[in-house]
Amino acid sequence: MPAPSSTSLRIGVDLGGTKIEAIVLDAAGRTLWRERVATPAGDYDATLARVAALVAAAEASVGNGARRVGVGTPGAQTADGTIKNANSTCLNGRPLAADLTQLLGRPVRIANDANCLALSEASDGAGAGHPVVFAAILGTGVGAGIVVDGKLLTGPNGLAGEWGHNPLAWIDADDGLPATCYCGRRGCIETWLSGPGLAHDHARRTGQALSAQAIAQRAQAGDAACDLTLQRYESRLARALAQVINLLDPDVIVLGGGLSLMSRLYDNVPRLWCAHVFSAGSAAPPRTPLRPSRHGDSSGVRGAAWLWPAD
Numbered sequence: 001m002p003a004p005s006s007t008s009l010r011i012g013v014d015l016g017g018t019k020i021e022a023i024v025l026d027a028a029g030r031t032l033w034r035e036r037v038a039t040p041a042g043d044y045d046a047t048l049a050r051v052a053a054l055v056a057a058a059e060a061s062v063g064n065g066a067r068r069v070g071v072g073t074p075g076a077q078t079a080d081g082t083i084k085n086a087n088s089t090c091l092n093g094r095p096l097a098a099d100l101t102q103l104l105g106r107p108v109r110i111a112n113d114a115n116c117l118a119l120s121e122a123s124d125g126a127g128a129g130h131p132v133v134f135a136a137i138l139g140t141g142v143g144a145g146i147v148v149d150g151k152l153l154t155g156p157n158g159l160a161g162e163w164g165h166n167p168l169a170w171i172d173a174d175d176g177l178p179a180t181c182y183c184g185r186r187g188c189i190e191t192w193l194s195g196p197g198l199a200h201d202h203a204r205r206t207g208q209a210l211s212a213q214a215i216a217q218r219a220q221a222g223d224a225a226c227d228l229t230l231q232r233y234e235s236r237l238a239r240a241l242a243q244v245i246n247l248l249d250p251d252v253i254v255l256g257g258g259l260s261l262m263s264r265l266y267d268n269v270p271r272l273w274c275a276h277v278f279s280a281g282s283a284a285p286p287r288t289p290l291r292p293s294r295h296g297d298s299s300g301v302r303g304a305a306w307l308w309p310a311d
């Protein structure tokens with residue numbers, strides 16, 4: 001194989017609450033190098049230094065040619081360039097992109113984890129070849145990103161894809177009362193569809209304190225109460241995604257995050273969303289495919305690298 005052109009290499013960094021992962025991708029999206037280190041808890045300056053050390057190691061590994069760096073972070077970047085709503089709270093209020101640009105001596109592109117998932121899956125994952133990709137993370141939180149013709153939609157407020165903080169639609173008595181979200185509003189999709197939201201709903205109905213993962217495992221083993229909890233979850237996911245189809249009509253919907261590993265979602269949710277998509281019905285179901293992410297846990301770091309074009 002010929003040596004890769006150094007100008008076609010991209011470095012992606014996934015800055016998480018517990019670990020920082022870095023990757024070098026070539027123009028075709030092949031992984032040339034990757035490394036994972038612990039995040040210095042609660043220490044912003046040490047976090048920046050560790051990112052810089054990883055970037056230096058990445059460059060050294062591929063002959064110092066990979067200059068372009070993308071970073072995926074929790075939270076959102078505000079209009080003034082500071083980070084907000086990150087669960088790694090030492091990032092909040094900090095101009096992360098500007099600080100990394102200065103430290104690394106080059107422009108650094110930043111996006112949140114859901115946007116990185118969308119970009120990774122649209123580039124060479126479960127959404128590859130589709131013009132409009134909607135990708136959602138169903139995990140500790142709920143976020144989403146939108147890619148159109150290979151480009152991430154951000155918007156003037158940096159809010160494109162913040163579907164998790166719209167209210168859940170068509171709620172009824174079976175859903176119970178909407179919970180207050182960390183964003184200050186009530187009944188956000190995140191409060192219903194996150195892992196903690198699923199666990200809360202199960203506890204509300206059964207009195208059992210189980211994690212989302214345990215509920216999924218027990219449902220698979222035949223536990224009737226856990227199965228009912230997942231049926232309520234699927235109904236809510238179907239309603240929330242029906243609104244996405246009505247608004248955006250994406251060519252494909254991709255799910256990432258821990259809850260996306262429940263394979264039953266991909267049969268049950270498209271059957272259920274027919275009742276809520278405009279002018280659809282069981283006789284004319286929407287043709288939107290619902291797929292699990294191809295790159296799984298690696299979508300964040302891969303999407304960060306894809307923040308730069310292949311060449």
Ligand SMILES: [Zn+2]
Pocket residue numbers: 164165181182183184185188190
């Ligand atoms: Zn909210």
